[in-house]
Amino acid sequence: xxxxxxxxxxxTRASSRTKNLAAPPSPPPVAKATRSKIxxxxxxxxxxxxxxxARNPLAKRGNSPDARAVPTQKIxxxxxxxxxxxxxxxxxxEPIMAYLRIRPQLGDEEPTSMxxxxxxxxxxxxxxxxxxxxxxxxxxxxxRASIASPSxxxxxxxxxxxxxxxxxxxxxxxxxxxxxxxxxQNGLLFTYGVTNSGKTYTIQGGNQPExxxxxxxxxxxxxxxxxxxxxxxxxxxxxxxxxEPSNSTNSLVSMNVNVSTSEPALAEVLxxxxxxxxxxxxxxxxxxxxxxxxxxxxxxxSYAEVYNEKIFDLLASVNEESGNGASQxxxxxxxxxxxxxxKALAVRPSPASDAMDENGSAGKYIAGLRHFRxxxxxxxxxxxxxxxxxxxxxxxLANSQSSRSHGLVTIKVLRGHRxxxxxxxxxxxxxxxxxxxxxSERTKHTQTTGDRLKEAGNINKSLMVLGQCMEVMRxxxxxxxxxxxxxxxxxxxxxxKALAVIPFRHSKLTEVLMDxxxxxxxVVMIVNVNPYDTGFDENSHVMKFSALTREVFTPxxxxxxxxxxxxxxxxxxxxxxxxxxxxxxxxTIPLLGxxxxxxxxxxxxxxxxxxxxxxxxDDDEPINPLVDALFxxxxxxxxxxxxxxxxxxxxxxxxxxxxxxEMEDRMFAMERNYAxxxxxxxxxxxxxxxxxxxMLHQTGLLGTAVKQxxxxxxxxxxEDTQSTEGIGAEKAFIDISDDNSESDAERCSSPLAGKxxxxxxxSGLKLAAQLLxxxxxxxxxxxxxxxxxxxxxxxxxxxxxxxxxxxxxxDEDLDDYTPPAKPSGKSRTSxxxxxxxxxxxxxxxxxxxxxxxxxxSSLGLEHQMTGLSVLSEDDIPGADDSxxxxxxxxxxxxxxxxxxxxxEYVPRKGExxxxxxxxxxxxxxxxxxxxxxEKVVGAVEQRVSNNDNGKTIRRMRLS
Ligand SMILES: Nc1ncnc2c1ncn2[C@@H]1O[C@H](COP(=O)(O)OP(=O)(O)OP(=O)(O)O)[C@@H](O)[C@H]1O
Numbered sequence: 001x002x003x004x005x006x007x008x009x010x011x012t013r014a015s016s017r018t019k020n021l022a023a024p025p026s027p028p029p030v031a032k033a034t035r036s037k038i039x040x041x042x043x044x045x046x047x048x049x050x051x052x053x054a055r056n057p058l059a060k061r062g063n064s065p066d067a068r069a070v071p072t073q074k075i076x077x078x079x080x081x082x083x084x085x086x087x088x089x090x091x092x093x094e095p096i097m098a099y100l101r102i103r104p105q106l107g108d109e110e111p112t113s114m115x116x117x118x119x120x121x122x123x124x125x126x127x128x129x130x131x132x133x134x135x136x137x138x139x140x141x142x143x144r145a146s147i148a149s150p151s152x153x154x155x156x157x158x159x160x161x162x163x164x165x166x167x168x169x170x171x172x173x174x175x176x177x178x179x180x181x182x183x184x185q186n187g188l189l190f191t192y193g194v195t196n197s198g199k200t201y202t203i204q205g206g207n208q209p210e211x212x213x214x215x216x217x218x219x220x221x222x223x224x225x226x227x228x229x230x231x232x233x234x235x236x237x238x239x240x241x242x243x244e245p246s247n248s249t250n251s252l253v254s255m256n257v258n259v260s261t262s263e264p265a266l267a268e269v270l271x272x273x274x275x276x277x278x279x280x281x282x283x284x285x286x287x288x289x290x291x292x293x294x295x296x297x298x299x300x301x302s303y304a305e306v307y308n309e310k311i312f313d314l315l316a317s318v319n320e321e322s323g324n325g326a327s328q329x330x331x332x333x334x335x336x337x338x339x340x341x342x343k344a345l346a347v348r349p350s351p352a353s354d355a356m357d358e359n360g361s362a363g364k365y366i367a368g369l370r371h372f373r374x375x376x377x378x379x380x381x382x383x384x385x386x387x388x389x390x391x392x393x394x395x396x397l398a399n400s401q402s403s404r405s406h407g408l409v410t411i412k413v414l415r416g417h418r419x420x421x422x423x424x425x426x427x428x429x430x431x432x433x434x435x436x437x438x439x440s441e442r443t444k445h446t447q448t449t450g451d452r453l454k455e456a457g458n459i460n461k462s463l464m465v466l467g468q469c470m471e472v473m474r475x476x477x478x479x480x481x482x483x484x485x486x487x488x489x490x491x492x493x494x495x496x497k498a499l500a501v502i503p504f505r506h507s508k509l510t511e512v513l514m515d516x517x518x519x520x521x522x523v524v525m526i527v528n529v530n531p532y533d534t535g536f537d538e539n540s541h542v543m544k545f546s547a548l549t550r551e552v553f554t555p556x557x558x559x560x561x562x563x564x565x566x567x568x569x570x571x572x573x574x575x576x577x578x579x580x581x582x583x584x585x586x587x588t589i590p591l592l593g594x595x596x597x598x599x600x601x602x603x604x605x606x607x608x609x610x611x612x613x614x615x616x617x618d619d620d621e622p623i624n625p626l627v628d629a630l631f632x633x634x635x636x637x638x639x640x641x642x643x644x645x646x647x648x649x650x651x652x653x654x655x656x657x658x659x660x661x662e663m664e665d666r667m668f669a670m671e672r673n674y675a676x677x678x679x680x681x682x683x684x685x686x687x688x689x690x691x692x693x694x695m696l697h698q699t700g701l702l703g704t705a706v707k708q709x710x711x712x713x714x715x716x717x718x719e720d721t722q723s724t725e726g727i728g729a730e731k732a733f734i735d736i737s738d739d740n741s742e743s744d745a746e747r748c749s750s751p752l753a754g755k756x757x758x759x760x761x762x763s764g765l766k767l768a769a770q771l772l773x774x775x776x777x778x779x780x781x782x783x784x785x786x787x788x789x790x791x792x793x794x795x796x797x798x799x800x801x802x803x804x805x806x807x808x809x810x811d812e813d814l815d816d817y818t819p820p821a822k823p824s825g826k827s828r829t830s831x832x833x834x835x836x837x838x839x840x841x842x843x844x845x846x847x848x849x850x851x852x853x854x855x856x857s858s859l860g861l862e863h864q865m866t867g868l869s870v871l872s873e874d875d876i877p878g879a880d881d882s883x884x885x886x887x888x889x890x891x892x893x894x895x896x897x898x899x900x901x902x903x904e905y906v907p908r909k910g911e912x913x914x915x916x917x918x919x920x921x922x923x924x925x926x927x928x929x930x931x932x933x934e935k936v937v938g939a940v941e942q943r944v945s946n947n948d949n950g951k952t953i954r955r956m957r958l959s
Contacts, residue, residue: 093553096523097157098546103198103530104162117531154543174214181432186521193528194538195439203436209283220285223377231296233373237412239350240363300371300412303387306508307405310344314387347511363515407436465507472502473552
């Protein structure tokens with residue numbers, strides 16, 4: 001037997017049957033366990049007993065002494081809902097267990113509250129789209145980019161909140177599977193979720209001792225429980241259900257993977273930085289499961305990855321070639337370089353001899369995947385680390401340790417009776433596979449391109465196919481259940497024939513796992529969600545997948561009818577052909593060591609070998625070329641879509657940035673322009689207003705004549721002349737009512753209203769002429785003075801005496817009004833002198849000439865003033881036409897009390913009227929109705945008339 005096994009010509013099938021039903025704690029019904037092909041009468045008898053038990057699962061589960069002896073499992077089993085097996089046999093079915101784990105918030109960069117996930121109970125969560133801000137107002141139109149439902153409630157077997165620790169999580173989700181494994185039952189656990197949601201943390205754990213994940217804890221519990229019950233490992237598992245005599249090549253020592261002593265050279269270089277100081281090694285889960293001490297156990301480990309739709313053995317020794325220059329990889333001075341060659345493994349159907357019954361399938365296995373016997377938890381953990389080292393772990397923007405492949409760790413336990421150590425028929429094989437799925441990729445967020453994009457496409461393909469398998473399984477089961485519920489309506493056999501093909505073969509991942517879904521043990525799915533930095537839409541898809549999965553049932557008791565299988569055909573490996581050329585990739589692995597910063601690896605990935613006889617696949621699943629082509633098409637389109645979206649996002653971002661910059665520049669330029677214009681306008685306004693106020697002063701009505709203000713610098717020489725004229729003219733616009741005898745009508749009339757000579761007060765003209773002389777900045781000789789004096793005389797005429805009396809009038813009627821200064825002595829003298837000249841020494845004809853000339857000049861001046869008034873109004877931006885200048889604050893108060901805007905106080909010389917100034921700066925136009933104006937004017941006049949001796953200066957401009 002041993003000899004045959006060594007040659008590899010014969011393999012055996014271990015028995016799946018419980019031989020001693022009375023032996024406590026006998027396991028519950030075994031799913032697909034293996035049985036030796038070399039049958040013995042005793043084995044057959046036992047198998048027969050087992051067969052009976054297998055067909056009566058309830059008796060085996062609930063009523064058997066074994067079940068009573070294993071309380072943990074009994075509780076776990078009793079919690080599960082049961083349904084009739086759609087296959088029509090007596091096997092029980094359980095839904096796939098789905099657990100939700102919510103990742104806690106990490107660091108400060110993420111928001112403090114879960115934005116869209118609301119745990120409602122231990123088994124339900126509500127997801128609400130945070131962008132759906134129209135919830136409160138249904139009448140408002142909804143524009144949502146997302147196709148996911150805005151709010152949904154999802155149910156799970158259990159919801160684990162962020163505070164859940166690893167120990168509790170392991171106990172509730174995985175321990176029942178470990179119990180099943182040691183009791184001979186198969187199990188599958190996989191984590192599902194988007195990148196960075198905590199899948200790897202759940203499976204492998206964190207850096208802290210207590211944060212060990214479910215994989216190291218599983219190994220701890222297994223070795224805690226089998227302590228003292230380990231067999232010598234004389235048989236080893238092959239394929240899915242086969243056993244064969246073990247040989248030395250499968251021991252860790254023989255393959256130089258005794259990690260405690262010597263590792264492969266690559267691992268020596270790299271792993272020392274990876275594993276030397278891993279604090280989680282120090283932790284051991286203390287849980288011990290009680291086992292039947294009449295049995296002995298051997299534990300086998302394999303570690304595979306599905307990467308880019310290829311399967312690789314992560315524990316296979318790698319052919320390496322260290323830094324000898326053979327590779328084209330640019331060598332780093334700091335780090336070592338390796339050329340690795342690894343070969344993709346094929347998934348093959350097990351030979352029919354492995355099948356448990358004639359009609360049954362023996363399942364598919366990964367051809368060439370090596371299993372290593374491990375005798376302690378620490379040894380197993382080291383082996384896992386070696387596998388992780390080989391696993392492709394690339395840093396992406398989303399997660400520096402993102403898993404780019406699906407990692408499958410399979411633990412196989414061979415259990416045999418102590419009394420029948422040499423009998424392979426006494427062996428049970430059970431297996432537990434823990435799968436760390438790669439994250440569903442967010443290409444937009446991770447800026448995935450090139451190789452990463454291809455990886456993403458393949459990852460998504462695997463997950464998509466997994467979802468499709470679930471969907472088809474669910475609909476098949478529904479149809480069968482309906483048919484069984486109404487047996488008269490349709491023939492169940494017809495329904496079975498019409499069931500849709502489950503597309504397991506469309507991805508390597510589902511192909512490898514299909515036996516679990518097809519009824520080979522319990523399936524547990526862990527849904528990892530990170531609601532802090534992952535989008536609502538992405539997690540919605542994950543949730544939908546989990547909701548779908550929970551509706552799929554897997555048979556938990558699928559023990560087939562045992563039969564003696566024919567010997568396995570010898571391997572035809574020598575006739576293999578390589579399906580494609582090797583693919584070379586360059587990998588850079590960052591290291592944690594001080595000396596070595598990174599290692600460059602060149603990986604040659606050989607395609608899987610296909611046997612000639614495998615080209616016509618003998619799989620029972622029909623191949624539909626159209627479906628395959630459509631899948632390829634979908635993948636192609638998906639990749640192109642990702643690529644296009646990525647490019648669009650980049651272009652959009654760049655365009656936005658450019659436009660923003662341009663707009664910013666423009667805004668700055670506009671701001672500068674406006675500020676400059678505003679300042680110049682304010683200055684101009686101030687100049688003009690000051691000039692006007694100066695005119696008032698110079699008329700002597702508001703105080704002593706002030707010195708001439710400088711002409712605004714922006715005025716040209718041409719403007720200068722005009723402005724000089726304007727100033728003089730504007731002075732003439734001042735309606736001077738310096739005596740109380742002036743009629744109301746005259747006082748209220750605007751000097752602009754008539755624009756005629758009679759509206760121009762004689763005193764005003766006189767002063768205007770004087771001002772003109774002063775503004776010219778020179779005394780142009782006596783003639784010009786005489787000329788101007790004549791003009792004044794002619795203009796004043798009969799009003800002269802009145803004007804003279806007004807000059808000496810009492811102006812103390814207004815409390816804060818400063819009486820105008822007396823005209824300067826020079827002016828007065830000039831006037832008097834001119835009068836003297838005119839009356840005494842000038843002949844009559846000359847007088848007449850002078851009179852006509854004076855009349856002309858007067859008319860010219862009047863004309864100039866009229867013109868300038870227009871110029872003045874139009875020229876001053878923001879000039880307020882509705883302004884009333886009142887002589888003092890009190891008057892303003894009175895006017896303001898009566899109501900009506902536009903009341904201005906004319907300050908004394910040197911006094912600053914801040915209100916007016918501010919008003920000017922704001923250049924706000926006040927609109928005053930005629931009615932308001934009249935009211936104000938009336939009030940002012942009233943006030944003025946109440947003060948007998950007051951002088952009122954008002955200026956009204958009615959626009
Ligand atoms: N329950 C948790 N408690 C504390 N930290 C956690 C938890 N879950 C995840 N993390 C941390 O979140 C980060 C991302 O987790 P992890 O690497 O497991 O994500 P992932 O889903 O495996 O990502 P990928 O699919 O890209 O491999 C890690 O730093 C991990 O330590």
